[in-house]
Amino acid sequence: MKGMMMKAVMMMVMLMVGVSVQAQDISDVLNSVLGGSGDDAVSNLTSIFSSKKQATKENVIGTWSYTEPAIVFTSDNILAKAGSKIAANKLEKKIQEYLTRYGIKPGAFTMTFNEDGTFTETLNGKTAKGKWTVKDSKLMLTAAGVKSLAVTTQVSGKEMMFVTDATKLLNLFKTFGAKSSSSQIRTITSLMKSINGMQAGVTMRKQ
Numbered sequence: 001m002k003g004m005m006m007k008a009v010m011m012m013v014m015l016m017v018g019v020s021v022q023a024q025d026i027s028d029v030l031n032s033v034l035g036g037s038g039d040d041a042v043s044n045l046t047s048i049f050s051s052k053k054q055a056t057k058e059n060v061i062g063t064w065s066y067t068e069p070a071i072v073f074t075s076d077n078i079l080a081k082a083g084s085k086i087a088a089n090k091l092e093k094k095i096q097e098y099l100t101r102y103g104i105k106p107g108a109f110t111m112t113f114n115e116d117g118t119f120t121e122t123l124n125g126k127t128a129k130g131k132w133t134v135k136d137s138k139l140m141l142t143a144a145g146v147k148s149l150a151v152t153t154q155v156s157g158k159e160m161m162f163v164t165d166a167t168k169l170l171n172l173f174k175t176f177g178a179k180s181s182s183s184q185i186r187t188i189t190s191l192m193k194s195i196n197g198m199q200a201g202v203t204m205r206k207q
Contacts, residue, residue, distance in 0.1 A: 047154060047161065049074045049199075054137045055153035055160060064204035066109040069095035070161040072154055074197040087191045091200055094188050099202070102178040109176070111204065123177045130175070143175045152199055163201035166192035172201055 049072050071088040099105065103124045111121045119132045119141070130143035138150040139162070149171050154161040164172045166189040192198045 047072050049152070049154065051137070053154045053156060055134065055139055055155050057134045059155055060113045060132070060134065060139065060160075061115055063110055063112040063207045064160060065107065065207055066104055066202055067106055067159070067205045068092070068203050069099070070163050070201050070203040072152065072161055072163045072199045074199065087195055087198070091188060091191055095200060098188065099173070099178060104176060104178060104202070110207070121177060128177060141175050146171055146174050149175055151201070158206040160204050160206070161201065162204065163199035165199050169200060176202070
């Protein structure tokens with residue numbers, strides 16, 4: 001019950017302060033409302049970027065299956081994390097709602113990266129092809145009708161996160177076959193833009 005109340009308070013705080021406030025402001029509000037460290041109150045909700053976990057040409061090869069949305073922060077600044085993690089909880093739900101509309105859900109969407117630099121994606125039994133490479137530690141994806149997209153990756157064991165910033169998020173989803181208007185992810189991008197260093201996308205697991 002206490003945990004549910006804390007989540008409710010944090011969501012109310014997010015609505016009161018708005019998505020345009022800075023992480024410092026959000027941290028101060030959390031400290032005053034929850035009576036403790038904002039970072040402690042919202043810990044373990046997401047991942048912090050690590051340059052050591054970026055994908056290479058070798059460990060990308062294989063078949064990956066979608067499991068859940070991904071939120072990654074490029075800054076490990078404590079105050080920035082406090083503000084970002086509040087938004088992350090809401091973002092993950094919004095991203096899953098968006099992807100579900102287009103059939104991108106656990107077990108229904110896979111991507112196979114081949115050694116020859118091509119990839120095949122399968123969504124609900126339908127397949128599409130594209131090209132990939134790793135350049136300057138970024139995974140470059142090119143698909144029909146979509147500009148080449150630089151994706152940030154984080155690999156941990158059999159899981160790999162594909163994330164990008166707010167301005168490129170729609171193109172990432174288009175690469176995955178979720179072809180829709182930008183208005184459908186306006187809430188997601190506005191929340192991402194309010195927090196410096198936030199990137200969002202999907203988590204894939206190697207089969």
